[in-house]
Amino acid sequence: MSISELRWKIFELIWASESPRKRxxxxxxxxxxxxxxxxxxxxxxxxxxxxxxxxxxxxxLWKLDKQELTFQRAMTPDDWSVFRKYNYRVSSLKTMLLPxxxxxxxxxxxxxxxPFPLPLLPNLISLTWNAPDEAFPCIRSFVTQTLTMLNIHxxxxxxxxxxxxxxxLCLSVLHFKSYSGTESGDASITLQSWSHLVSVMMASIVxxxxxxxxxxxxxxxxxxxxxxxxxxxxxxxxLRQHPAFCALHTLDVxxxxxxxxxxxxxTFSLAPKRLFFRVTEGWHSMQDLPASMSRISNACAHSALxxxxxxDHGANRLDASTSATVFQPIYAFRNLRQFYFKxxxxxxxxxxxxxMAEAWPLLEDLAILGEFSISSPHYITPNGLVSLLKHCPRxxxxxxxxxxxxxxxxxxxxxxxxxxxxxxxxKRAVFGASKIRNVTGVAAFISAIAPKLHTIAAWDSKLHxxxxxxxxxxNKWKDVGHLVKVLLMVRKQERRKMLRAIGSTANGGVGS
Numbered sequence: 001m002s003i004s005e006l007r008w009k010i011f012e013l014i015w016a017s018e019s020p021r022k023r024x025x026x027x028x029x030x031x032x033x034x035x036x037x038x039x040x041x042x043x044x045x046x047x048x049x050x051x052x053x054x055x056x057x058x059x060x061l062w063k064l065d066k067q068e069l070t071f072q073r074a075m076t077p078d079d080w081s082v083f084r085k086y087n088y089r090v091s092s093l094k095t096m097l098l099p100x101x102x103x104x105x106x107x108x109x110x111x112x113x114x115p116f117p118l119p120l121l122p123n124l125i126s127l128t129w130n131a132p133d134e135a136f137p138c139i140r141s142f143v144t145q146t147l148t149m150l151n152i153h154x155x156x157x158x159x160x161x162x163x164x165x166x167x168x169l170c171l172s173v174l175h176f177k178s179y180s181g182t183e184s185g186d187a188s189i190t191l192q193s194w195s196h197l198v199s200v201m202m203a204s205i206v207x208x209x210x211x212x213x214x215x216x217x218x219x220x221x222x223x224x225x226x227x228x229x230x231x232x233x234x235x236x237x238x239l240r241q242h243p244a245f246c247a248l249h250t251l252d253v254x255x256x257x258x259x260x261x262x263x264x265x266x267t268f269s270l271a272p273k274r275l276f277f278r279v280t281e282g283w284h285s286m287q288d289l290p291a292s293m294s295r296i297s298n299a300c301a302h303s304a305l306x307x308x309x310x311x312d313h314g315a316n317r318l319d320a321s322t323s324a325t326v327f328q329p330i331y332a333f334r335n336l337r338q339f340y341f342k343x344x345x346x347x348x349x350x351x352x353x354x355x356m357a358e359a360w361p362l363l364e365d366l367a368i369l370g371e372f373s374i375s376s377p378h379y380i381t382p383n384g385l386v387s388l389l390k391h392c393p394r395x396x397x398x399x400x401x402x403x404x405x406x407x408x409x410x411x412x413x414x415x416x417x418x419x420x421x422x423x424x425x426x427k428r429a430v431f432g433a434s435k436i437r438n439v440t441g442v443a444a445f446i447s448a449i450a451p452k453l454h455t456i457a458a459w460d461s462k463l464h465x466x467x468x469x470x471x472x473x474x475n476k477w478k479d480v481g482h483l484v485k486v487l488l489m490v491r492k493q494e495r496r497k498m499l500r501a502i503g504s505t506a507n508g509g510v511g512s
Contacts, residue, residue: 011038044089051101053090057082062107070104080115092126093142095135108135119144119169129153137162143170151177167193174219177201200224208232215244215268224252231263244268252276258292265292271301278311290325297329305333309340323352331359337394338365346370350384353400357391364425366392367399369432382406386449389423396425401432409441417448426450431458435469436476443483451491456481 014024022043029039047053054062054069057079063072095103108131111120124144130153131138139162143150147170152163167173173194178187178201187202188210199222200214206225211232214220223245244267245251251272255261258279275296289312308330323346339360346368356366366388380402389395407413429450436442446453458477459470 008038011042041089044086046092047090048094050095050103068102068104071107087121088123090121091123094128095131105134108138112138112141148172149175153179163190174198179203218246221247222250227255227260229256231260232267245270248272250274254278254280256281258288262292262295265295265299270299271304274307276309280313293329297332302332303335306335307338311342323348336360340367342369347379349379350381353380353384354387357388363392364394365397386418394425397428399430402434404436404442407441407445408436408438410438412444417445423450426453428455434458435473439476439479443480447484447487
């Protein structure tokens with residue numbers, strides 16, 4: 001390794017450290033000429049705002065008034081010479097809508113006309129644009145042919161014509177995020193201009209044509225989109241090429257109703273490792289959900305899927321009698337590690353939770369949530385909970401509602417629960433709106449079956465605060481959590497005591 005390579009390695013270690021690296025790098029840049037170049041390269045590599053480049057210019061050019069930077073005069077060739085000492089060193093820029101120091105609009109306009117060919121930052125590879133609305137046209141001065149990551153926050157009409165011309169200026173984009181909040185339009189057209197995308201995250205609705213384009217990209221690994229309300233029609237389905245989404249490992253889709261979601265899974269065959277979908281608005285009967293679940297099961301490779309999250313704001317209630325039908329199609333995903341299911345109101349029998357446990361033995365995280373399940377009866381019992389733990393030895397986190405009446409007693413039972421069964425992996429449990437009367441009996445039972453559990457929560461303040469039962473039950477569950485931790489410490493102390501006793505006995509035997 002040469003001296004210059006070794007020096008660069010040392011400087012990169014400084015950059016990666018948690019110390020005040022900018023101050024250290026600045027000191028190194030001022031130490032000697034051989035340190036200046038690499039220190040400045042790292043010092044200017046990532047900018048959280050455009051203002052540092054303005055403030056490095058002569059003080060006669062700009063002023064800071066009420067946290068806003070403005071120009072006092074026009075930029076001269078000498079000013080631009082200073083600017084060019086640093087601009088080529090920047091590889092990542094994040095402009096923020098509400099930064100600590102704001103850049104005035106006249107500065108954005110002025111730097112957009114430099115006395116040299118654009119872009120302003122020629123070696124930029126990552127750009128996050130969240131500047132004020134009036135500054136959005138200036139983004140064209142920053143995008144480069146080397147740009148691989150582009151995040152755009154643009155929720156205003158004037159942004160749309162500019163979005164459509166951006167791809168021609170940065171053909172190498174691999175990662176694209178847009179938070180425009182607009183309907184399809186130019187955001188979807190923009191997507192169709194890139195052929196090497198690896199990840200896409202769109203807060204706006206994406207057109208069916210854009211979805212079709214994305215499905216044909218061999219490089220696409222991660223996709224977060226909202227489907228348009230018009231389902232993919234048969235003609236569009238016939239146009240698609242095979243295989244679709246061949247490299248996709250993460251798929252996150254939102255839609256207002258089930259119809260576009262159903263059409264999507266009817267159209268494409270997938271093999272994602274993570275699948276998240278949410279229905280955001282339209283009401284539908286719970287009887288419609290099994291058909292959607294069947295489509296998901298038919299469309300996705302059973303062995304590939306490891307994480308499945310479902311949020312349905314269109315279905316109001318899943319009762320215990322229909323839950324088996326709803327979940328039946330997705331039991332085919334035998335390698336599932338995480339299952340997250342959330343609707344307004346959900347009720348499950350022990351039989352359903354047992355079926356899940358049998359179908360998903362590798363499960364690590366289970367969450368079945370009903371936002372408004374406070375007054376409704378709960379059917380999962382401690383028997384069901386223990387059956388779940390027995391069949392899923394890797395389960396480390398659960399979020400379910402349990403009927404604790406079978407173990408809800410004021411004292412500690414002298415009998416060992418379930419013949420001494422103890423789950424070794426469970427670390428976190430959230431029991432929703434579960435109601436209890438006696439802290440001691442519930443805490444003793446939980447501590448016995450899950451001795452490694454260290455976090456217990458229930459009655460989330462975001463959902464239940466202000467309700468007539470919130471104060472009573474949230475405080476009781478806090479006491480349960482505290483007592484479980486105490487029992488955990490007592491158990492550790494007893495284990496140490498036993499180990500010492502065994503050690504003393506062994507040493508005594510050797511000595512004799």
